[in-house]
Every structure is written in C-alpha cells, then in structure tokens.
Amino acid sequence: MTVLDLLIEHAPALIVAIPLFGAFLMPLVSRVNEKLRNILALSIICLTGFFIWLLATDVLARGPRLYIFGAKNLASPMVRILFEVDSMSIFMITITVILAFIALVYSWSFMKEHDGLDKYYTLVLLLIASTLGMELTGDVFNFFVFLEISCIVSCALIAFFISEGEALEAAFKYIVVSSIGALFILFAIGLLYAQYDALNIATLAQVLKYTFLDKIVLVLLVVVLGMKAGLVPMHMWLPDSYGRAPPSVTLIIIGATLASFYGVLRVIFTLYGNVLSNAMRFALPVNVLVGWILIALAIISIIVGVIMALVQTDLMRLIAFAAVAEVGYMFLAIGTSIAALGSPYATTALQGGLLHLLNDALDIGLLFLVAGALYYATKKRLLDDISGLARNMKYTTVFFIIGLLAVAGMPPLNGFASKFLIYESVYQLNPILSIVAILCSILMLAIFVKVFYAAFLGPELPGFKDVKEAPRSMLLAMGLVAGLAIFIGLFPNIVIDTLVKPAADALVNHAQYISTVIGGI
Amino acid sequence: MFTLESGSGFWNPLLWILIVFIAFLLLYGIRGFGRNTYKKDTEQTKAFLSGNKEPSPDEMHVKASNLYWGFTTSLNNVYTALRKMHTGNTSDYVLWFVIILAVLFLVFGVM
Amino acid sequence: MIEYIPFIAVVGMIFIGLYAVLFRRNLIKIVIGISVIESGVNLFLITLGYRDSGVAPIYTSLPAGTPSPQGMVLPVPQALTLTSIVIGVAVLALMLSLVMHIYRKYGTLDIRKIRRLKE
C-alpha cells in the first residue's frame, strides 16, 4: 500500500478534520502575526482542496467509498459513525471548497479594517468544516449535528457587523428559524431510530417501509431542508441574512444553503428511493406527488423571488431575492426529475438542476462579491445613493456585467447552459412551467440591467469623484469566479461529463449507495 | 465534444460565438455605408434641452427606485399582497413554516 | 396506557414551545419557547431508549443477575440526547447574547417592533 493509497483512504476524515484543526489554530496564530494567519487559513483550504481532488479522482473512477470512525472491524454497524462518499458528495464538496477558497481570498482585503478577525477566521473555517461534514456524512444524526454547527456558526458570522442593528436582527431571525427547523429534524431522526434501530442512511434506506411514521419523517425532512435551502414561502430569513452578512461570508453561507439542498436530494433519492415509486396516494405514485409539490413551491419561488427583487432598494438584498429565484430553478429541475422518474428527460432535468446548483453558487456569489466591492468603495448600501461608478471601477464593472449575464441565463455564459437543460426537460413535463421559467429569467435580466444602470452608469455624483478601484485580492477573487463562469459557459460538456453526470447517476442509482454500506460491513 | 445535448435540442457555445461574430462583422460592414457627420468638441455633442442649462449631476440622476415605474404600478395589487406577506416579523417566518408543514401533512395523509 | 404518558408530554411540550414562538411578543419568551421545544425533543429521544426496569448501560457496574445487554436501557439515544443538549447550550447562549445586543440597539424586546428588515 503506497502513501497515496493511504492518503486516499483517510481523505474523507481529513477533509473535515483539517479545517476543524485550522479553526482552533487560528486564535493562537493570530496572536503571533496577522499575515501569517491569513496565509495559514488559505493554505489549510488549499490542503483540503488537495485531499478533495485525491478523493474525487478515486471515487469517480472506482465508485463510492466508506470511512468508518474509530474501529476497523465492525461488530454492530448501525451505531458506528461513518462517512460515505459517492459522486454526489464529491460534486458538493468541490463546490464548497471552491467557494471557501474564493471567500478567503476576498476577505484578505475586505475584512482588513475590522477587528476580531481571529474569531472571524475561526468561524469561517468551522463553517466550511461543518458544510463539508454535511455533504460527506452517511449518517442522519451526524447530518443533524453538522447542520446545527453550521446554523450556529452562520448566525455568529451574520452578526459580524455587530455595530449595525440590522445585522443583529438578521442573525436573530436566522437562528430562530434554523434552530426550530433543526429540532424538527432531530424529532424526525428520533422517529426513524424508534422504528428501525438504525441511524445510517444506507441501512435506513434498505429497511424503510413507508409506514405512517415514515410519512411524517418525509414531510418534516423535506420541509425543514427546503426551508434551509430557501424555498418560498419559507424564504424570508434568506434575504435578511444574505443582505446583512459580510459578502465574503455570504459566499460560504451559500455553500451551506446548498448543502441543505443536497440534504433534500439525499432524502428523496436515497433515503426514500426504494419506497416512493411503490407507495400510492390519491391514486398517484408518491414520487409524482412529491415532485409536483416541489414544482409548485419552485414556481412560486421563482415568481416571488423575481418580483420582489425588482423593488428592492438595497443592493445585497436584491441579489438575495434573485438567489431565492435561482433556488426555485433548482427545485423546478429536481421536482421534474422526481415527478417523471424513469423517463428519459428526468435524467436531463436532474443534470440540469445539478449543473444549475454549481452555476447558481458561482453567479450569485460573483454578484455578492461585486456588491461587497461597491460597499467597500462607497460605504453605501442603497442603490439610490450610488451612481456612475463605472468611471473609477473598471474591472468591477466588467465582473458585474459577467455576473449579470450569467445569472440571467444569457448565452454564452454558464447560467444559460444549465437553464437550457432545465427549460428543455421541464417543457416535456408541462410547457407552461417552462414558459414561466423563461419569462422570469427575462425579468431577472431586466432587474440586473436596472442595477447596472443605477450603480455603474449615469452621471458622476460629486461624492464619488475619488472612489478607488477595489483592492487587488478582491479583484482576484472576483476574477476567479468570473473566469470559472466563462469556462463553464464555453465548455459545459467538460463539467457535465466529469462531475455532474456521475453525481446524477449516483443519485438515481441508490442501490449502489446502499450496497456499499451493507456489503462493506 | 462541445455540444450539449438535451435529448430534444442542442447547445453549442462555440457555434453561437461564431454566429454572433459574423453578425457583428456584417453590422460593422453596414455601418460603413452611413455618413460620418460627427465632429468632436463642437456644439453638436452637447445635450439640447430647449435652450435651458444642463442641470447638475445630482438633479439629472434617475434614481434606481424610479426605474420600471410602469411595471410596479401596473402590478400594484401583487406588490401590495407580497409586501403584506413579508412582514419582517420572526413569528410570521415560523408561522409560514408551520403552515407548509400542516398542508403537506394533509396532502400526505398524516392528519 | 402509562407508557404513553411521556409521548403525550413530548407532543405537549413541542406545541407549547411552538405557541410561545408564534404568539408571544417578547424575545426572551421566544427563546424560552425554543428551549421548551428542545426539551420536548430530548425527552422524546430519552423515552425511546427506556426499557422497563432497565439499568444504566455500564458493563462494569452491572447488578448481579441482570441479563447482560437485554437488561440495560439503550445507550444510543442517550448519546444523541447529550449531543443535542450540548448544541442546545450553544444555541441558547448565542440567542441570549443576540437578544442583549438587540435590546441595546432597538431599545425594545417586542418582536413586532424589531423589523427594520422587511419587504
């Protein structure tokens, strides 16, 4: 066994352990030197990325991996803590680590003038570790624990600008909503444990029978995770917290939100994968019912998100409402793929939804970074107060145009590639849904053209004569995201073939997920 | 390799860029047929406001909240309803969650 | 019948907590409501692990004559509950400190007045 094999074997544990270790190291290091701390945080993320790359090459080539904590030979497997990594997890952790790297590069300059940065870096690394944990774990209770850690840490980070009352308010709303949600998840986990004496997802998926209690569990898990992902009408915490958190943090919180979305996928496709298409309700298979419920909520999300974004005056809040709409597109694709399970366009829809997950993270993230750069340069949040910034902030303007086109789904940027797949597949389920989605996408373009006009064009206001371009690290971060957006836009096939297709296959093929655990013990 | 198949259609970004490039070339060619009467730094380039003076940038600036006035006014009913929904009250956030939970319980036949 | 009483208590506590979160206006009372929901869920987990006349699951201090694994209560729900309690402490501390700072900024604890972020 070579060193490389050993590293790959232990990669699932190390991917979570290294950011966790780094998080506790931060307060000690920042007593020594501030610059050293920033470099250390970045290198920790790079190291995590290296392990993710190692793991990804192995999992994509050889199928799911199992990592069992604490013991080599298993006497009673059901109570062991285990991580299970399949292609879907690989897809998610790749997104998370990319977002984390960009956020840390961005916060080098953005957070420079604030104090309490040792705690900031600790919390950021904890948030990254918990998000990675949510995506790697193969155990419902650990999922809950990581979810709660990410709630607590995100709440503390949202309240980072503690001198603003609104930040505190947003953080309080976030913690109330998410802790109630997490408690309901714990209740659902208790119900599962009471029936099947098991906590790990694969064992549960194998023995699940869709009893009365399982229905309760399904509803609880889907609704709570949907709320954490920002599904209308449970989305209201999202604009509050996205709009008030520091933009670099927002990027990582987007990652945590997407991890909740991943939870929905895991629950529906893997945990309930065996039973959904067999059980009946209203003379319909339950998967059709679940699919149409998700589609209905998704369409409402798209419409409400876009319509509300149009009238926002606060730039970051506006982008947050656009993020709600983007989450709606993802749920639309997923709902279609569940409702039409087995038909050829279901796979297309699933691939489109997953690709859109990546694109949403990048596009919305890029817009938040640009909004943060504007805030850094002008110290103004409201759109009415800013004007004519394109004269002094040339690079930022270019990045905003890229983000604008990408988020509105204009060719040839990445947003179009995924929305194209979603439109085409949803059209085969029901044309009206597709038409609504396209109309809302056009409205989204109109909204961001308005933002572009208001912030970058127009006369030069006297207060902004000597506004400076954003510092270099922020430009680098924005450039990285923009570059990725263009790359995925021009070569969507490369991403789909290497990451998205295996992930979609892993979701649909839940028998493999189950047999990895049952066979591996 | 660069063509994205969706089962019923396809999307090729490079092809698209090629077409747009050709379209731009054509437009540029058509533009060359026009007459060039534009002269820099003359009266011609100034805004004509019926002889009035040009106002200061502050007054001239159309604020973001005034854009799309027609759209928001015609959808006034929708906006009133949505504003009523977004109360900003934390209890209401949780209430929506409980309502969705209850509705789905009904749909799935738990209650 | 008697073994159902804890479950009834669980449902009761969750509903009381939800009532407090939904209809009380004081921030502190909302925090208490969340705490009550959490206690209800913890009680649920503990009740799941209960076994009639079971003993604590410690092998070395087993009373003589107890059947080895069958006579013990389940340890896993207890571990889950402990984890949940630890998380609950963190959430509670965070919420209370947020309430303190909110009171300082807004001068009120009424949830209906703490809504600068709306629409």
Place this chain on the structure above:
Amino acid sequence: MNGMSKIVKTTVSILFPFTMIFGLYVIAHGHLTPGGGFQGGAIVASGCAMLVIAYGSEWVFERIKTKRLAAFESIGGLGFIAVALLGLVFSTVFFGNFLAGSNLLFGTTPATGSTLADMNTGGVLPLMNFAVGIKVIAGLFVIVLVMAYASSQKEWNT
C-alpha cells in the same frame, strides 16, 4: 455588576472549591460514570459564574483575562483533534483508540462483570474528556464573563 452582600460572598468562598473538585471529578471519571468533559466543564463553569455573581464582574475581570481563556479554548479543541489524528497515526483510523489494551497510560483492559471501576482504562477517551473539559470550561466561562460585561455597561440605550 457589583458584588453582593458579605454573607453571599462567604458562602460562595466556601462552596467554590467543592464545586471545582466535583466538576474536575466528573471530567476525570467521564469514561467510568455518567458525565464527561462537557458535563464536568459545565459544573466548573457554573462555579465560576457563581463567583461572578457574588463578587461582581469587575472583581473577576481584574484577575482573569478573556484572551487567555480564549487561548485555552483553542488548546482544548486542538487537543481533541490532535488525539483523533494520533489515532490515525498509531491505529490506522481516525479517532482510533490506540491506547486501549496497550498497558500504557489508561491502557488496562477493564474487567467485565460487577467489579469496582478502574481509573486506568478507557484508552484515549479520558484524554478526549480532558480536552473537551478544558474547552468547555474556558468557553462557558468566557460566555458568562462577556454577558456580565455587556450587561454591566452604563450606556445602555446607545
């Protein structure tokens, strides 16, 4: 926050050592009896909170630096993960219990059946309990101190 009356102060002075000892006992015996790092840490931290209430936060602030407590908290967290990583090194699995049954520190194999508990068992569990204990003591004490500090500030409505 000012201190309370002399009676309270005296009572707290007498009770404080016992609280400490009990908390440390719960931490140290975490692998044998109910309790462990978090519970014991909470007991110790509540003893410290008692001190804050009786003597006032300023009295405590003169003697304790929150920065040092925060460093202790990091050390606790680092220790926990370091022990887990050592498990990876010595026992080839993360969180592996490499000390159990090794006849080294905490390495004796416990006797089954109804016997007296042996302190020298448990492998890495006691070490993890100590790490968690340090972290929880420091963390909860910092929370109490920061809350006391925030609520003792004069300008409340700014």
